Every structure is written in C-alpha cells, then in structure tokens.
Amino acid sequence: MKILILTHSYPDNMNRWRGTFIRDQVKALSQVHDVIVVYFKVDNSRLAPFRNYSWSAKESGNLKEYTVTVPKFFPIINQGKYLLCTYRFISRHIIKKVKIDVIHSHLSYPGGFLGTIIQKTKGIPNIITEHTWIKKYFRSFIHKLCVRYALKNCTCIAAVSQALKEDIEMYCTNQVMVVPNVVDTERFRLPDLKRKREERINLGILGGYSNYRKGLDILFKSAALIKNTNFTIHVGGDGSLLDSFKNLARELGVYDNCKFYGEILPENLVEFYSGLDIFVLASRDETFGVVIIEALCCGIPVIATKCGGPQEIITQDTGILVEKENPQQLAEAIELMSKNLDSYDRDVIRGYAIDKYSPDAFNESITRLYQSVLNRKTR
Numbered sequence: 147m148k149i150l151i152l153t154h155s156y157p158d159n160m161n162r163w164r165g166t167f168i169r170d171q172v173k174a175l176s177q178v179h180d181v182i183v184v185y186f187k188v189d190n191s192r193l194a195p196f197r198n199y200s201w202s203a204k205e206s207g208n209l210k211e212y213t214v215t216v217p218k219f220f221p222i223i224n225q226g227k228y229l230l231c232t233y234r235f236i237s238r239h240i241i242k243k244v245k246i247d248v249i250h251s252h253l254s255y256p257g258g259f260l261g262t263i264i265q266k267t268k269g270i271p272n273i274i275t276e277h278t279w280i281k282k283y284f285r286s287f288i289h290k291l292c293v294r295y296a297l298k299n300c301t302c303i304a305a306v307s308q309a310l311k312e313d314i315e316m317y318c319t320n321q322v323m324v325v326p327n328v329v330d331t332e333r334f335r336l337p338d339l340k341r342k343r344e345e346r347i348n349l350g351i352l353g354g355y356s357n358y359r360k361g362l363d364i365l366f367k368s369a370a371l372i373k374n375t376n377f378t379i380h381v382g383g384d385g386s387l388l389d390s391f392k393n394l395a396r397e398l399g400v401y402d403n404c405k406f407y408g409e410i411l412p413e414n415l416v417e418f419y420s421g422l423d424i425f426v427l428a429s430r431d432e433t434f435g436v437v438i439i440e441a442l443c444c445g446i447p448v449i450a451t452k453c454g455g456p457q458e459i460i461t462q463d464t465g466i467l468v469e470k471e472n473p474q475q476l477a478e479a480i481e482l483m484s485k486n487l488d489s490y491d492r493d494v495i496r497g498y499a500i501d502k503y504s505p506d507a508f509n510e511s512i513t514r515l516y517q518s519v520l521n522r523k524t525r
Contacts, residue, residue: 147247147516148180150240150270152257156185158213162412163354167277167327167436168252171512174328174505176209178513182240186214186232186256188224195219199231201239212239225288229260236264246270248516251300255283258296271301271519275325276310278433280317294318301519304512306434307455323515327434328508331500334443336492337420346376347484350422350446352410352437353429355385361428361451362391367473368428368480370398375484377403382418384409419444424483429453430470442499445492449479464495 151172155165175181194217201214214235219227240246241264249272251261261272274296284290297303297318304325305311311322353360362381369379381404388406395401410418419425425441427450434455438448448465450456451472460467466483468475483490501507 150246150249151183152261153185153252154256170328170330174508178509181209183211184236188218188228189215190218193218241268254293254296259292262296262300273302274300275304276314277306279313307458309454310433325511327436328505329439329503331443331504334416334440336445336496346378348378348421348423350380350425352382354383355388355391359430361430363394364428364473365426366395366398366400368476369400371477372481375481379404381406382410422446423487432456439499439503442495445496447490464498
C-alpha cells in the first residue's frame with residue numbers, strides 16, 4: 147500500500163526529540179509499505195507574510211520524507227495560511243503524481259484536521275492516530291471545533307492505549323481502535339551481564355522537565371523516605387524547571403544520591419539504560435509511555451504510576467504499579483523491587499516487549515486496520 151503520513155511533530159535538526167514516536171512508526175511502516183511523510187511546520191524566526199512556502203525532500207528505500215516550511219504570517223490567520231499552504235503542496239506534489247491508498251494523520255490537530263479535509267475533497271480515507279488527551283487541544287474555541295470536526299469525520303481513529311481510547315470516545319462516536327506505539331526493539335539490548343552489580347541500586351528516570359508531568363519531584367520525595375536501600379538516581383533529560391528540581395533534591399537531602407546527565411540524545415539512550423537496575427516512571431499522566439518499553443527491551447524491570455497508559459503495559463513479571471502522586475507508595479515499591487531484583491528474568495522482560503511492541507507486532511496491527519478501511523471503502 148501507499149501510505150501518506152501527515153504530522154506537524156517530527157524530529158529535525160532543531161529538535162531531535164520532537165515526534166520521535168511518530169518517526170519510529172514511520173520507520174516500521176516503511177518495512178512493509180511505501181510511505182510518504184509530509185512534516186509541516188511554521189518558520190517563526192521572522193514575519194514574512196507574503197513569502198510562499200518552501201519544501202525539501204529526502205528518500206531512502208520505501209520511505210520518502212517531505213518537510214514543508216510555511217513562513218510566519220499575521221496572528222489569528224497564521225494557522226489558516228499554514229494549513230492552506232500544506233494542503234496546496236500535498237495536492238500539487240503528491241496526490242497529482244501518486245495514487246495514495248490511505249492517509250494516516252498523527253494527532254487530531256493540525257494533522258488530523260488537515261487529513262480529514264483532504265479525505266472530504268479527494269476521497270482518500272484518513273486514519274488519525276491520537277497520542278494525547280483530547281482536552282489538551284482545546285486552547286481556543288476554533289481549535290476545539292477543528293478537533294471535533296476531525297474526530298467526527300475521519301474514517302477511523304487509532305488510540306495508542308485503552309485509556310486514551312476511552313478519553314476520545316467522550317468527544318465523538320467514531321470508531322476508535324487501540325494500536326500501541328512501536329519501539330525499535332532491535333536497537334535496544336540486554337546490558338552486559340558481566341557488569342558487576344553494585345551494592346547501590348541504580349534507579350533511572352528519563353524525560354523533559356519543563357513542567358511537572360514526569361513526576362521528578364515525586365521521585366525525589368519518595369527517595370527521601372527510603373531508609374533501608376542504598377541508591378543512586380540517574381536523571382536523564384533537561385528542561386526549564388530542572389534547576390528547581392535540583393534545589394528540591396538538595397532540600398530533601400537526596401541531591402548527593404543523584405547524577406544529572408542533561409539531555410540524552412537518541413543515539414545515547416542504550417548507554418543510559420545499560421547502567422540501570424530499575425527504571426522509574428513517576429508521571430502524573432501518560433497516554434502510553436515509550437520509555438517504559440525501551441527499558442523493558444533492555445530487560446530492566448519498571449516501577450510506574452497508574453497514570454493512563456502504564457497500567458496496560460506493566461505486568462507482574464515486568465514491574466510494579468503504584469498510585470500516582472504517592473511518594474510513600476513509590477518508596478515502598480523501590481525498596482521491595484530492590485530486595486527482589488533477582489526474581490525478575492531479564493530475558494522474559496525483553497521477550498514480552500518484543501512480542502507486543504516490536505515493528506512486526508505494530509505492522510500486523512496497523513496493516514489490519516488499513517485493510518479494513520479499504521475494504522469498507524470498496525463496499
């Protein structure tokens with residue numbers, strides 16, 4: 147099949163972390179389908195209302211990636227120009243030249259909205275994969291209307307977790323399927339078993355710290371409650387609040403137990419995970435939790451909060467679930483897992499992740515969804 151991917155969130159030279167979960171899906175898809183990606187963005191560096199859009203392309207195997215850059219326009223109507231320019235590019239440079247079987251849009255707005263407009267005007271079915279809670283889009287009345295239109299009128303919706311599916315169903319009656327995110331499971335590996343386990347337990351957390359969503363403050367509060375375990379917390383990631391979190395660690399007396407790595411580039415993730423005994427996800431909300439799967443692929447047991455997606459991933463063999471925003475319960479889980487690390491089989495943990503979240507597993511699920519959409523169209 148020929149699949150057209152629409153997204154405004156995708157890794158580039160300016161931000162190598164943005165939309166990496168979408169890029170992972172694209173790479174997996176291109177193993178079995180012909181994939182065209184249109185990554186569209188606004189150039190906010192300067193106001194240029196009368197300049198036309200620009201675009202670039204690169205191709206590798208079954209994957210062709212276009213980047214469409216729209217100059218910044220006047221406020222209010224900036225979004226209209228952004229969508230119109232991207233629509234024109236797709237019409238002129240893709241749909242006129244290639245027969246697209248399915249449009250696969252990521253995120254309800256702007257990609258899902260644009261994909262649904264193309265579905266209405268060109269007759270190509272549009273599937274929206276949603277990654278975030280719907281209410282987070284409602285920053286204005288116009289955004290709310292656009293999101294509701296996309297959810298109502300697209301062909302169908304793929305949610306990355308059951309929790310997100312239930313959230314989406316509060317806003318539309320369209321068909322919603324669960325298709326979990328994919329992880330390049332071959333990229334991650336079991337750590338070198340020759341590494342001697344230290345007396346200190348190595349805990350890891352990874353994320354962006356420009357807000358409190360990842361729960362780094364909760365982990366520090368729980369660490370202050372741990373009495374019977376020697377530990378080091380390896381903190382991967384950066385953000386505008388990181389200094390505030392460091393100050394909190396000092397106030398709680400756990401700063402000396404922490405190592406701060408700053409931003410960890412994608413190519414250095416395996417090295418980060420390889421030094422851990424336990425991975426901690428202390429988030430306040432997650433629709434999925436890609437970092438959990440990455441840790442599991444490395445055979446690392448996970449302690450995660452019940453914040454949405456994680457409770458659909460963690461099993462008795464792979465980790466422990468705790469209530470969110472509960473430092474005491476998190477501390478107890480860390481001590482319990484630390485004492486029983488030998489009971490977790492790293493091969494079993496990795497095998498579980500591969501069975502459920504590998505490119506093969508993802509392609510089987512998403513291709514089944516594509517085929518059902520095309521079958522419905524031909525009836």
